[in-house]
Structures are given as structure tokens and as C-alpha cells.
Amino acid sequence: MRNLNINGEAGLEPYTPTAQNSGGPAASDGFYSPEFRGDFGAGLLDLHAMDDTELLSEHVTSEPFEPSLFIPGVNKAFENDFNATTNWQQKEQSDADASASLFSANEKEISSTRENNVAKIKVVVCKRPLNKKEISRKEDDIVTVSENALTVHEPKLKVDLTAYVEKHEFCFDAVLDEHVNNDEVYHATVEPIIPIIFQRTKATCFAYGQTGSGKTFTMQPLPLRAAQDLVRFLHQPIYHNQRFKLWLSYFEIYGGKLFDLLSDRKKLCMREDGRQQVCIVGLQEFEVSDVQVVKEYIERGNSARSTGSTGANEESSRSHAILQLVVKKHPEIKESKRNNDVNESKAGKVVGKISFIDLAGSERGADTTDNDRQTRIEGAEINKSLLALKECIRALDNDQIHIPFRGSKLTEVLRDSFVGNSRTVMISCISPNAGSCEHTLNTLRYADRVKSLSRSGNPKKDQTVNSLPPSNRDVSSLSLLATADVEDVYERQPEVKVVDTGRRPVEKDVYTFDFDKQPSTFIGREESGMPSGPTDREKIEVNNSYGGSRSLSVYSSNSQNSADMEEKVRKVSPPRRKVTREEKPEKMGNRTKKDGGGSDLSTQNSMQSNSNNHNSTNDVGRRRYNPEPPTDGNINAILEEEEALIAAHRKEIEDTMEIVREEMKLLAEVDQPGSLIDNYVTQLSFVLSRKAAGLVSLQARLARFQHRLKEQEILSRKRVPR
Numbered sequence: 001m002r003n004l005n006i007n008g009e010a011g012l013e014p015y016t017p018t019a020q021n022s023g024g025p026a027a028s029d030g031f032y033s034p035e036f037r038g039d040f041g042a043g044l045l046d047l048h049a050m051d052d053t054e055l056l057s058e059h060v061t062s063e064p065f066e067p068s069l070f071i072p073g074v075n076k077a078f079e080n081d082f083n084a085t086t087n088w089q090q091k092e093q094s095d096a097d098a099s100a101s102l103f104s105a106n107e108k109e110i111s112s113t114r115e116n117n118v119a120k121i122k123v124v125v126c127k128r129p130l131n132k133k134e135i136s137r138k139e140d141d142i143v144t145v146s147e148n149a150l151t152v153h154e155p156k157l158k159v160d161l162t163a164y165v166e167k168h169e170f171c172f173d174a175v176l177d178e179h180v181n182n183d184e185v186y187h188a189t190v191e192p193i194i195p196i197i198f199q200r201t202k203a204t205c206f207a208y209g210q211t212g213s214g215k216t217f218t219m220q221p222l223p224l225r226a227a228q229d230l231v232r233f234l235h236q237p238i239y240h241n242q243r244f245k246l247w248l249s250y251f252e253i254y255g256g257k258l259f260d261l262l263s264d265r266k267k268l269c270m271r272e273d274g275r276q277q278v279c280i281v282g283l284q285e286f287e288v289s290d291v292q293v294v295k296e297y298i299e300r301g302n303s304a305r306s307t308g309s310t311g312a313n314e315e316s317s318r319s320h321a322i323l324q325l326v327v328k329k330h331p332e333i334k335e336s337k338r339n340n341d342v343n344e345s346k347a348g349k350v351v352g353k354i355s356f357i358d359l360a361g362s363e364r365g366a367d368t369t370d371n372d373r374q375t376r377i378e379g380a381e382i383n384k385s386l387l388a389l390k391e392c393i394r395a396l397d398n399d400q401i402h403i404p405f406r407g408s409k410l411t412e413v414l415r416d417s418f419v420g421n422s423r424t425v426m427i428s429c430i431s432p433n434a435g436s437c438e439h440t441l442n443t444l445r446y447a448d449r450v451k452s453l454s455r456s457g458n459p460k461k462d463q464t465v466n467s468l469p470p471s472n473r474d475v476s477s478l479s480l481l482a483t484a485d486v487e488d489v490y491e492r493q494p495e496v497k498v499v500d501t502g503r504r505p506v507e508k509d510v511y512t513f514d515f516d517k518q519p520s521t522f523i524g525r526e527e528s529g530m531p532s533g534p535t536d537r538e539k540i541e542v543n544n545s546y547g548g549s550r551s552l553s554v555y556s557s558n559s560q561n562s563a564d565m566e567e568k569v570r571k572v573s574p575p576r577r578k579v580t581r582e583e584k585p586e587k588m589g590n591r592t593k594k595d596g597g598g599s600d601l602s603t604q605n606s607m608q609s610n611s612n613n614h615n616s617t618n619d620v621g622r623r624r625y626n627p628e629p630p631t632d633g634n635i636n637a638i639l640e641e642e643e644a645l646i647a648a649h650r651k652e653i654e655d656t657m658e659i660v661r662e663e664m665k666l667l668a669e670v671d672q673p674g675s676l677i678d679n680y681v682t683q684l685s686f687v688l689s690r691k692a693a694g695l696v697s698l699q700a701r702l703a704r705f706q707h708r709l710k711e712q713e714i715l716s717r718k719r720v721p722r
């Protein structure tokens with residue numbers, strides 16, 4: 001790792017740091033058995049030993065583990081995952097027991113409710129702990145997590161060089177702090193989706209974030225967990241009798257090209273068939289009927305991945321790695337006719353699938369300044385695909401007929417995850433150190449944007465579904481498929497339209513806050529035109545690195561001046577439930593099993609209502625979709641313009657800061673005895689003209705971009721009438 005403190009901000013921080021929030025006393029490194037290290041040591045997408053990026057050991061406190069409300073019984077098996085004495089054989093036995101109880105439940109009662117309750121887009125933020133290097137540099141942990149909200153305490157300097165902290169607050173579907181274990185991540189992200197894979201859902205789970213923020217680490221255990229649950233479902237007679245099978249493939253997109261990670265990095269071609277279905281020619285799929293086999297394939301694929309070094313991660317993923325688990329229904333064929341896996345795979349009809357994407361690092365600064373040309377080119381390619389992905393998610397959640405998946409190879413490959421009955425889970429990984437503040441804010445803004453587009457993020461919907469009796473929540477959603485052939489069921493899928501209660505409120509509260517003089521004072525609020533969410537007064541628990549847990553009160557009363565610290569707090573939704581699990585760090589990238597204060601995130605999140613209207617609309621769109629829409633050619637241009645606009649905005653802010661500095665200097669000079677007022681007037685006039693010119697140019701750029709977006713939207717509507 002060359003430079004974690006990319007922005008060099010830490011050195012400028014005169015504010016008072018406090019003890020690092022490292023989670024308690026160190027635990028013994030030898031806590032885990034060799035078997036355990038073996039199981040997960042070279043796990044999914046992991047990047048060798050932690051060397052200087054290794055994180056400090058943390059204390060593990062023993063708390064009772066709360067089983068998921070979503071799959072009762074299953075968690076017993078999960079608990080065993082992290083038991084040092086557990087081996088896979090034992091676990092499979094317990095899995096079998098768990099599934100027995102799982103399917104004896106009252107399945108028919110809930111049926112399609114489950115599908116509708118799983119949010120179409122879900123955004124979960126994962127904060128990693130400070131690593132050794134950051135701690136040795138005495139960098140502050142500037143991210144505090146409270147329930148499903150988090151605050152970034154950005155250290156800043158005023159133009160007169162006074163230090164202050166700008167606070168940025170965000171709310172997401174879930175925010176998982178550094179103490180959260182793998183199970184919690186799984187419960188909060190993928191678990192709710194698993195049953196609806198059997199109802200023709202194409203799901204995508206991806207991790208997004210700055211290089212070194214923990215994407216690989218976070219994504220690593222998820223496919224294995226998912227496979228475990230899928231296999232469990234498949235063992236049920238209802239699916240077994242219909243010859244449902246699970247298939248696994250694993251490939252990467254590197255430099256715009258596809259490589260099979262399970263077939264000696266064979267180069268792959270992407271083709272579209274007559275129905276605009278994307279197929280990856282030559283991609284090897286393997287039938288997997290037990291988790292041990294899944295684990296082996298994953299490890300094999302990991303070792304074939306492209307990694308490189310970035311400014312912030314020596315072992316950085318320079319490719320997007322995509323692991324797909326596909327459930328297929330197979331026609332009856334005689335054993336003797338089975339030539340090989342590939343043929344059998346082709347014979348099966350896809351029922352549903354889940355794709356896990358470990359995206360390459362999203363960092364821009366380090367890649368463009370610190371690294372060689374190749375790394376910079378990779379960075380540009382990566383950014384392009386990330387932008388395209390964002391555009392697709394935006395279109396998907398707006399029910400747009402035209403999904404701009406041609407914006408990049410990544411989105412093209414994932415085309416079928418953007419149409420029809422799709423679900424997306426975005427895991428935003430953030431680094432907690434002050435030096436990563438800018439990147440952390442970028443990641444959170446991206447995530448916030450994705451989330452704010454999501455109507456499924458409406459808290460009202462959560463409440464509605466949360467009122468379901470627990471018994472119903474616990475039952476698996478299999479009944480639709482229980483008695484019918486899967487194809488029949490597809491035809492009969494009910495279309496449920498949930499009334500859209502409007503976008504989530506986005507407000508900006510601007511108030512001053514002094515950690516030592518509470519309460520803080522509200523000094524203004526900007527409404528962004530969306531319905532308001534937070535109430536007049538809110539209390540937010542802040543566990544900060546500046547002195548522990550604080551209650552932060554926000555008054556929507558008159559403004560008052562206050563101390564040096566200013567905050568701008570962005571509120572998107574009120575906090576819901578807290579998930580905090582103690583974690584024992586593990587060398588090879590797995591969060592440890594720990595029990596905590598009773599989170600039911602999976603249930604909570606699966607409680608979010610959704611509109612099936614999406615599905616029908618998008619299906620129609622897909623049927624009528626023009627394979628060569630003119631706007632596809634423009635998508636790159638739009639993405640570039642968007643980037644340019646954001647860059648211009650940043651530049652404008654920097655210029656303004658510079659100008660303000662000059663103004664302050666002018667004021668200081670003019671205040672001196674004997675100063676020349678003529679000089680002052682001339683210089684001020686010059687400075688103000690620059691200021692005005694900067695603003696006008698930014699406004700013009702903004703107007704152009706707004707126009708482009710509108711144009712694009714109108715075109716796509718015209719092309720495919722709803």
C-alpha cells in the first residue's frame with residue numbers, strides 16, 4: 001500500500017483526535033482453528049495475506065446469536081460456520097435438519113407476498129475498521145454509525161485557517177459497522193432474495209467502493225452462503241421432483257474483455273440472440289449440488305483473477321468478477337445420455353439466477369495520479385462501467401423502458417438483471433480513515449443517489465409490511481410453485497401494483513454543532529422538493545472518534561450562531577434499527593460470527609414493498625425493444641458529460657474557495673492603515689468578475705446536461721410506447 005492518505009488531509013488537522021475506535025481489546029490471532037482458516041482462507045475474491053493492510057485484532061464478546069426471521073432454523077447452520085470446531089460435513093447435516101423444519105412450515109399462506117416484499121433495489125453500507133497502517137499514522141476514524149444512518153465527520157479548514165468539522169449524514173436500508181460479521185452482512189443483503197430466485201427472479205448483488213474499502217472482503221462469503229441456501233431449497237421434493245438444479249459460473253471483465261475464471265482464463269464472447277438475450281459464448285457452467293463443491297470452484301476462480309496495485313491497495317481487484325448461481329429446470333433425460341455438464345446445462349431452462357459482482361475499485365484520485373499508465377487506463381474503464389451501472393439502476397428503478405445497458409460490457413453482461421423481475425442489492429463499502437474522506441463521501445453520494453431513486457426505499461412501505469405477523473414472515477414463499485410446473489407458474493404470476501407513495505424525502509439541514517456545547521443549533525433547512533421526512537426535532541446518537549457516544553439534537557428552530565464547527569447534515573430518511581455485531585477479525589477476509597443485540601435486518605428489509613408493475617412494464621419493454629436504439633450510441637457521451645459536470649462543479653468550488661481567500665486577503669489589506677482604496681476597488685472588481693464567470697459557466701453546463709437528460713428520456717419514451 002503506497003499511500004492511504006491520498007488527499008494528504010490528515011496532516012492539516014488541528015482538531016483533536018481521540019482514541020481509535022478499534023473495537024476493544026485485541027483477540028488472540030490463534031482464535032480460529034486451522035480448519036477454519038482453510039475453509040475461508042483463500043475464499044472468494046480474497047487477496048492474499050493482509051500484510052500492511054492487516055487490521056488490528058478485535059475483541060470478541062460472546063452474545064447470543066439471533067436467528068434470522070427470514071429462514072428459521074437456517075441460522076443454526078450459519079452459527080456453526082464460525083465455530084472453530086465445525087467442519088463442512090457437520091454443517092451439511094445441520095443444514096439438512098434446518099431445511100426439514102424450514103419446509104414443514106405453513107408455506108401456502110404467504111406465497112407471492114415474499115416476492116413483492118423484497119425491495120427492488122436495496123442499498124447497504126459497510127464500514128471497515130481502520131487498518132494497521134491507518135492506525136500507525138494516527139488517522140482518525142471519521143465515520144460514525146448509528147442504526148441505519150451514518151455520519152461522516154469531514155475535517156476542514158475555513159478560509160481563515162480555522163479548523164472545523166463538516167458533518168454529512170446519510171441513511172440507507174442498512175448500515176453495517178466494522179463490528180458486523182459475515183452472517184449479518186448476508187442477512188442484510190442477499191438472504192431475502194434467495195427464495196424468489198425460484199420465482200423467476202434475476203438478482204444482482206454488487207459491492208461498490210474505493211479501492212481498499214473492503215469490497216472483496218465483504219463480497220467474499222456471500223456466494224457461498226447463498227449457494228448453501230439455494231442447495232437447501234433444491235433438496236426439497238418440490239424442486240427436486242421438477243429437476244431443478246444449481247449451476248455456477250465465474251468470469252471476469254477486464255479491460256472490456258471477458259475471461260472465464262473456471263476455464264484457464266479462456267477469452268469469452270458475448271452475443272445477443274434474436275430475443276436480445278445475452279449469452280456468453282463458451283462460458284463454462286458447473287452443476288453444484290453441495291457447498292463444498294461451490295467453495296472449491298470459488299477458490300479456483302479467485303486464484304485466476306486479475307489483481308494489481310493501486311494507490312490504496314497493493315492487491316487490488318482490477319477487474320469486475322462475476323459469479324453467477326443459476327437455478328435451472330431440466331427435462332427428464334436418461335443418465336446414459338448425459339454427455340457432460342455443459343450439454344446438460346444448456347438443456348435446462350433458467351428459472352432464476354443471482355449474480356455476485358465484485359467491482360473493481362472506484363477510486364479515481366489515486367489511480368490517476370499515483371499509478372502507471374496501465375492502471376490509469378484500467379481506472380478509466382472501471383469508471384465508465386460504474387457510471388453505466390448507475391445509469392442502468394436509475395432507469396430500472398424509474399420503470400424506464402429503455403435500460404442503457406450498452407453503456408459498458410458490465411451492464412451488457414448483466415442485461416437480464418435489469419429487465420423483468422429483477423432485484424439489485426448494492427453494498428457500498430467505505431474506508432473510515434480521514435485520508436479517505438473524499439472517496440468515502442463520493443461512495444456514499446453514489447449510494448444515496450441510487451437509493452433516493454428507489455421507490456422501494458420508502459419507509460412507509462416498510463412499516464406496512466412489518467406489520468405482518470411473525471409466523472407469516474417466517475414461512476418460505478414456495479406455495480405458488482408447490483403444486484405446479486414452473487412454466488405454468490410463470491404464466492400465472494399475479495401482477496401486483498403497489499401504490500407509489502412518492503419519493504423518499506431528501507432534506508438538507510444546515511446547522512452548527514459543537515461537540516462540547518450541546519445541543520447543536522439548527523441554522524437552516526433546504527427542502528429539495530421531496531416530501532419531508534425528519535420531524536422538527538431529531539436526536540441522533542453519534543459514536544464518534546472525538547469522544548464517544550453523543551446525543552446530537554437538531555432543532556428546527558431559529559438560527560443561532562455557534563462555534564467553529566459547522567455541519568451540513570443531509571437526511572434522507574429517519575433511522576430505523578441498529579445492527580451492531582462484535583467482530584473478531586480474521587486474517588483471510590471473513591467477518592466472524594458474533595452475536596449482538598437482535599437485529600432482524602433481513603426481515604426488516606424484506607419487508608419493503610415493491611411494485612410488480614415494474615416487471616410487467618419491463619417485460620413488455622423487452623419484447624418490443626429495438627435492438628439498435630439510437631440513444632445507446634449516446635449513452636457514453638451522456639456518462640462522460642455527467643462526469644464532466646461533476647468535475648466542473650468540484651473545480652468551481654475550488655475556484656470559489658481560492659477567490660474567497662483572495663477576498664479575505666483584500667479585506668485584510670484594506671483594513672491596514674494607509675491602504676489604497678483604488679487598488680482595493682480594482683482588485684475586488686476583478687475577483688468578483690471571475691467569481692461570476694465561474695458560476696455562469698457552471699450554470700450553462702448544468703442546463704445543457706439537464707437538456708440532454710430530458711432529451712434522452714423523451715426519446716426512449718417515444719421509441720417504446722408504454
Ligand SMILES: Nc1ncnc2c1ncn2[C@@H]1O[C@H](COP(=O)(O)OP(=O)(O)OP(=O)(O)O)[C@@H](O)[C@H]1O
Pocket residue numbers: 047049050053054055127128129131178209210211212213214215216217218310313315316317318359360361362429585586587588589591
Ligand atoms: N470489514 C473488514 N474487516 C477486516 N478487514 C477488512 C475488512 N474490510 C476489508 N478488510 C481488509 O482490508 C484490505 C482491503 O480490502 P479489499 O481487498 O476487500 O478491498 P477492495 O475494496 O476489494 O479493494 P480493490 O477495489 O482494490 O480490490 C484487505 O486486507 C482486507 O482483508
